[in-house]
Amino acid sequence: MGYKVAVVGATGNVGREMMQTMFERKFPADEVIALASHRSVGKEVSYGDDQILKCQDLATFDFKGTDIVLSSPGASVSAEFSPKAAAAGAVVVDNTSHFRMDPDVPLVVPEVNPEAIAGYKKKGIIANPNCSTIQMLVALKPLHDLATIKRVVVATYQSVSGGGKAAMDELFNQTKGVYVNQSAEENRKVFTKQIAFNVIPHIDKFMDDGMTKEEWKMVVETKKILDANIEVCASCVRVPVFIGHSEMVNVEFVKGISEDEARNVLREAPGVTVIDHHKDGGYVTPAECAGEDAVFVSRIRKDPTVKNGLNFWCVSDNLRKGAALNTVQIAEILASDYLGK
Structure with a gap:
């Protein structure tokens, strides 16, 4: 006997990826x-190779009898409907930012803290972390187990x-516009600056201390998921790439760790693929x-400026491991270890 699963935000990038995954x-x-939303009622989305689903209205849907909800509609929508789904008896795996720092909601990366899933019983909700946090922690977990991380600069x-x-x-239209001498301002609605052929050191809202909310998420989510004692300094930049987040990570450990030790433990880690050849093209890009x-790790090398320091580069598909895959992995553990159908 299988589960009845509802996907909220099914027409979005992540919702579609969830169903495919x-x-x-x-x-x-x-x-x-x-x-x-009601605007998309009746719109068709694919489930697999040959199954077409017609979207139903989230606002009027009765969640009674639904076992699992995979939710990615935006934080404000999730704030309203995830508790409604949980109250009806479903367990919600929520991909938005709204519930992540709620102390009664587990924040989970299955390769890092799968045991936290048990905490879903408090509110019937499990939170999926921020995409940039997920890929970093998949790579950091085995290193932390080996040598204990003190500080991360990413x-x-x-x-x-x-x-x-x-x-x-917006990126597509601005890029196209460059070749016909069209001003980027004519195609700028989402970003604060031109994104085509540019980089923007600003993701999400600015906070009072000058940090952006995206950077703050990486700090607090790392502490909640991996270890509250780890200090994190993050700088988050939007780049003109369609899919795939990249990170350059500098780590300071309590104990010494060699490049080979790091490379070997990462090769054995779940969810990680190491491609690290110190030559032209011997690394992975978006x-x-x-x-x-996978989370791909490359350019592993010592940091000679700090005791027990190490650098590495990691990339991952933010729509898959950074969102849809992580959500489905949580649901898989929930189904096999807790719901027991």
Whole structure:
């Protein structure tokens, strides 16, 4: 007997990727329901190769009898409907930012803290972390287990798909416009500056201390998921790439760790693929990671300026491991270890 699963935000980039990922991984679902806003009611979305689902109205949907809800509609919508779904008896795996720092809601990366899923019983909700946090922690977890991390300094290079379809359209239209002498301002609605042929050191809202909310998320989510004692300094940058986030990570450890030790433990770590050849092209870029499930780690090397320091580069498809795949992995553990159908 399988599960009745509802996907909230089914017409969005992440919602579509969730359904594709469920199908590819043969998630034990007897019924999958696509939910979206009233504007998208009746719109068709694909589940797998040959199944077409028609979107139903989230606002009027009765969640009674639904086992699992995979939710990615935006934080304000999730704030309203995720508790409603949980009250009706479903367990919600929520991909938005709204519930992440709620002390009664587990924040989970399955390769890092799968045991936290048990905390879903408090509110019936499990939170999916920020995309940039997920890929970094998948790589940091085995290193932390080996040598204990004191401090992380990370610079991210995040693709526009993290801002949704409108952001991807903006990059496409601005890039096209450059070749016909069209001003980028004519195609600028999402970003604060031109994104085509440019980089923007600003993701999400600015906070009082000058940090952006995206940077703050990486700090507080790392502490909640991995270790509250780890200090994190993040700088998050939007780059003109459609899919795939990249990060240059500098780590200071309590104990000494060699490049080979780091490389070997990462090679054995779940969810990590090491491609690290110190020569031209011996690393992974966003162009190669799109459509892949792994977090790819390259350019592992010592930091000679700090005791027990190490640098590495990591890239991952932010729509898959950074969102949809992580959500489905949580649901898989929930189904197999807790719900027991």
